[in-house]
Amino acid sequence: MSAPVVRPLRIVVAEDEALLREGLVRILERAGHQVLADVDDADALLAFVERTTPDLVITDIRMPPTHTDEGLRAAIAIRAGHPETAVMVLSAYIADAYVADLLDSAPDGGIGYLLKDRVGHVRDFLSSLDRVAAGGTVVDPEVVRQLLRRSRSDGPLAALTARELEVLAQMAEGHTNQGIADRLFVSEAAVRKHIGSIFAKLPLDPDSDRRVSAVLTYLRG
Amino acid sequence: MTSPPDAWTAVRGRPWRFLLSAWPWRALAYDLGSVVVGLAWLMLLALVLGIGLSTVILVVGLFVLAAVPALAHLAAVLERRRLRLVLPHGTEESGERPSLRESWRVQRGLPVAWSEVGHLVLLATLGWLVGLLAAAVAAAPVILLLAPWLADDDVIDFAGWRIDSGPEPWMASALGLVLLVVAAYVVTWLACGHAALTRLLLDPSDARLAEAVAAVRRSRSGLADAYESERRRIERDLHDGVQQRLLALTMTLGSAELEAEGPTLTLVRQAHEQAEQALAELRTTVRGIHPRVLTDHGLTAAVHEVADRSPVPVHLGLALDERLPAPVEAAAYFFVSEALTNVVRHAGAGSAQVHAWTESGSLVLTVSDDGHGGAEPRPGSGLEGLRLRVEAMDGSMRITSPPGGPTSVRMTCPLP
Numbered sequence: 001m002s003a004p005v006v007r008p009l010r011i012v013v014a015e016d017e018a019l020l021r022e023g024l025v026r027i028l029e030r031a032g033h034q035v036l037a038d039v040d041d042a043d044a045l046l047a048f049v050e051r052t053t054p055d056l057v058i059t060d061i062r063m064p065p066t067h068t069d070e071g072l073r074a075a076i077a078i079r080a081g082h083p084e085t086a087v088m089v090l091s092a093y094i095a096d097a098y099v100a101d102l103l104d105s106a107p108d109g110g111i112g113y114l115l116k117d118r119v120g121h122v123r124d125f126l127s128s129l130d131r132v133a134a135g136g137t138v139v140d141p142e143v144v145r146q147l148l149r150r151s152r153s154d155g156p157l158a159a160l161t162a163r164e165l166e167v168l169a170q171m172a173e174g175h176t177n178q179g180i181a182d183r184l185f186v187s188e189a190a191v192r193k194h195i196g197s198i199f200a201k202l203p204l205d206p207d208s209d210r211r212v213s214a215v216l217t218y219l220r221g
Numbered sequence: 222m223t224s225p226p227d228a229w230t231a232v233r234g235r236p237w238r239f240l241l242s243a244w245p246w247r248a249l250a251y252d253l254g255s256v257v258v259g260l261a262w263l264m265l266l267a268l269v270l271g272i273g274l275s276t277v278i279l280v281v282g283l284f285v286l287a288a289v290p291a292l293a294h295l296a297a298v299l300e301r302r303r304l305r306l307v308l309p310h311g312t313e314e315s316g317e318r319p320s321l322r323e324s325w326r327v328q329r330g331l332p333v334a335w336s337e338v339g340h341l342v343l344l345a346t347l348g349w350l351v352g353l354l355a356a357a358v359a360a361a362p363v364i365l366l367l368a369p370w371l372a373d374d375d376v377i378d379f380a381g382w383r384i385d386s387g388p389e390p391w392m393a394s395a396l397g398l399v400l401l402v403v404a405a406y407v408v409t410w411l412a413c414g415h416a417a418l419t420r421l422l423l424d425p426s427d428a429r430l431a432e433a434v435a436a437v438r439r440s441r442s443g444l445a446d447a448y449e450s451e452r453r454r455i456e457r458d459l460h461d462g463v464q465q466r467l468l469a470l471t472m473t474l475g476s477a478e479l480e481a482e483g484p485t486l487t488l489v490r491q492a493h494e495q496a497e498q499a500l501a502e503l504r505t506t507v508r509g510i511h512p513r514v515l516t517d518h519g520l521t522a523a524v525h526e527v528a529d530r531s532p533v534p535v536h537l538g539l540a541l542d543e544r545l546p547a548p549v550e551a552a553a554y555f556f557v558s559e560a561l562t563n564v565v566r567h568a569g570a571g572s573a574q575v576h577a578w579t580e581s582g583s584l585v586l587t588v589s590d591d592g593h594g595g596a597e598p599r600p601g602s603g604l605e606g607l608r609l610r611v612e613a614m615d616g617s618m619r620i621t622s623p624p625g626g627p628t629s630v631r632m633t634c635p636l637p
Contacts, residue, residue: 017465023472030476068517092460093504093514094526117500120471120493122479146529 009133012052013038014045014059014071015090024058024119031126042070049078054085056133060116061091061098072098076105086110086133090119094143103137103219107205109212112138112174131174137215138174144219145169156217159201167194172215228307228416232409236402244307245405248412251306252355255415258303259349262296266345293337296344297423307409307416340422348415355411362404365397438615442548445613449548456511459503467500515554519544523554524575531561533573533590540578549634552614553577553586559603560588560630568592568628579636583616587631594626604630 011033015021018040025035037048041064049057057078059071075087089102089112102113112132118140119125128138157165170180177195181188195211204213225231231244239245269285269292276282364371368390474493481489507513515523521539528535545553557575564573570592577586597620599605608618616634 017461019465019469020472023469023476027472027476030479062517092464094529116468117471117497120468120475120497122472122475125475 009033009055009129010036010052011056011058011129012036012045012048012054014040014042014057014063014074016040016060016063020060020116020119027119027122027125028058031122033129040064042074045071045074046077049082049085053082056086056088056129058088058090058129061089069098072101075102075111079106079111083108083110086112086135088112088114088129088132088138090114090116092116094140094146099139099143099219103139103216106137107212107216108209109135109137112136113143114138114140115142128174136174137172137212139172139215139219141173144172156202160198164194164198164201167191168198168214168218171195171211172218227309228409229413232406232413239409240402240405245409247306248409249355249359251303251412251416252352252359252408254303254306255344255352256349256356258299259344259346259352262341263345263349265292266341289341290333290338293341294334296341297334297337300340300344300419301423304416304419307412308420336422340419343418343422351411351415355408358404358407358411362397362400365393365400368393368397441613442615445610446548449551452511452551453516456507456513456516459507459510460513464500464503464507467496467503471496471500511551512554515550520550520553520577523550524557524577527554527558527561528575531565531573533561533565533570535561536572536574538574538576540576541584545584546637548614549584549636552610552616552634553584553632555610556586556607556618556630556632557588559607563596563603564588564590564592564628567596568594568626570626570628582636584634584636585631586634587629589627589629592626592628593624594622594628595624596620596622596628596630607632 011028013021013024013028013035015024015038021038021040025038028035036052036054037044039045039048042059045057045059048054057075059075061069061071063070072089075089078085078087087106087110089098091098091113092115094115099113102111105111110132112128114125114128118128132138157168160168166184167180170183175183177188177191181191184191195214198214199210202214202217204210204217225234225238225242225244228244228248231239231242232248266289269289273282273285273289276285371390471493474489474496477489478486478493512523512526514526519541521541524537524539528537544550561573561575564570568590570590573588573590575586575588577584579585596604604620611618611632611634614634616632618630618632620628620630622628
């Protein structure tokens with residue numbers, strides 16, 4: 001097994017599409033994680049979490065019976081009731097409403113939002129899971145790119161330089177300082193300097209983690 | 222000096238203006254026409270009824286009699302046209318008039334219009350008698366006027382008055398002049414009365430026409446609905462079927478990548494990339510058919526998504542609090558989507574705005590840009606397709622795009 005396993009996670013998978021559910025379980029088990037249960041609706045998911053308190057929940061947003069946002073509501077409920085359980089939400093497409101709801105519900109991290117396509121990039125997907133389980137916030141690069149494309153001439157982000165925005169986008173995707181340095185081809189010290197000036201320029205919530213707060217500010221535009 | 226719009230207005234106006242106008246002559250023509258047309262219809266009607274009633278026992282007669290409403294409609298169409306002789310305005314509907322053939326065809330699908338049948342019977346009986354009366358009224362002063370010349374050769378017997386010699390013919394002539402004025406009025410009144418009765422009987426068929434138009438409109442919007450639900454079905458099949466399978470395939474290939482080595486790994490990576498491309502293409506197709514975000518979250522979210530994908534910055538002002546009916550949402554979504562595509566492709570714009578709000582039971586949507594203008598809906602173009610789509614919803618679309626810009630496209634769609 002070449003995928004790096006930080007620690008075996010106890011995971012519950014919720015996905016109503018049988019093919020994808022099986023695929024996910026296979027990927028997770030091959031990576032050495034323990035899949036406690038795989039369920040196909042949000043009620044079963046909540047019941048399982050209540051009983052087993054897993055390390056991580058992976059849930060589709062759309063699930064029966066209404067096929068709208070059951071998974072998302074379950075994710076928010078789990079983050080509120082079980083701070084020790086991290087949640088990775090999977091979505092078939094980007095919907096702003098989802099991202100905002102999700103991030104607002106978890107100001108202390110431990111949450112992720114990825115497009116389903118990302119699962120096929122198994123190595124990246126597994127490392128995203130590890131980061132979320134470790135209390136990080138992971139947002140799909142596509143979502144980040146889309147948010148970046150919007151004009152934000154009036155928001156708090158207007159104060160940032162292009163480079164600082166780039167660094168912040170990488171933070172939003174959940175990368176570490178070293179990871180950002182590698183991706184932007186700069187030194188880690190340079191990244192730390194940029195992050196310092198980002199923290200100084202943004203109006204951050206003093207009670208929460210500055211990194212998470214900055215990312216949230218970024219994602220809200 | 223403007224001339225009166227119709228005979229009825231003229232006859233009630235100033236006498237001199239009326240007498241010197243063409244209206245008395247037109248009224249006379251109408252009356253004389255009534256005699257010819259009325260008698261013609263009388264004969265035709267008698268023929269049809271005769272044949273119909275005498276063969277009714279052979280069933281054939283029923284079919285012959287069934288032709289009467291159709292004949293009545295034909296008479297109605299012709300009389301409406303003749304009506305313009307005295308009432309040029311306010312008779313026929315404005316805009317494009319259906320041809321006789323179209324009108325005939327529509328008529329076959331409509332229930333019997335008894336008012337039209339009544340009109341035909343009146344025309345064939347009373348109509349020509351009224352016309353004849355008018356003709357007699359018009360003839361009297363003419364005979365009196367010509368008395369001095371006619372009396373030379375003959376003796377005139379006018380309503381018991383023998384006019385033969387001396388000053389009598391000249392007195393008759395003078396009387397004729399007075400009667401001419403009276404006749405002008407009488408002839409016009411008779412024509413107006415006849416015309417008014419015709420309109421009274423035929424106007425209800427306008428209501429039937431409106432009813433038929435409403436039916437056509439219903440079937441059109443029914444077609445649009447059917448088309449829309451078919452799109453949704455295709456989208457659902459693709460999204461729940463092929464898309465999920467492709468996604469599962471990329472997962473499997475992703476797992477295989479972790480274990481493959483050497484040339485096999487290269488092949489697996491290629492397969493993975495190809496599967497992802499197929500998935501991306503499929504997603505674009507599905508979005509073009511009917512985006513899932515529209516079904517799940519409604520117009521506002523879907524328009525946000527379109528705006529986010531647009532290479533030209535789009536400013537959104539959407540004041541829509543609740544979900545709209547699905548067909549309206551779909552029409553509105555494709556309107557924004559197509560309009561923004563046009564902005565990107567043709568307008569050379571630096572930015573675009575989308576605004577949406579509801580106003581007196583309608584959805585109003587505008588897409589504007591700061592480009593160079595000159596946009597035109599050509600047949601077969603995307604804009605024209607949009608117009609048809611919006612019109613199928615009973616809505617309307619307007620484009621303002623002066624050369625040099627800016628361009629603004631606006632759609633209004635009633636909310637059922």
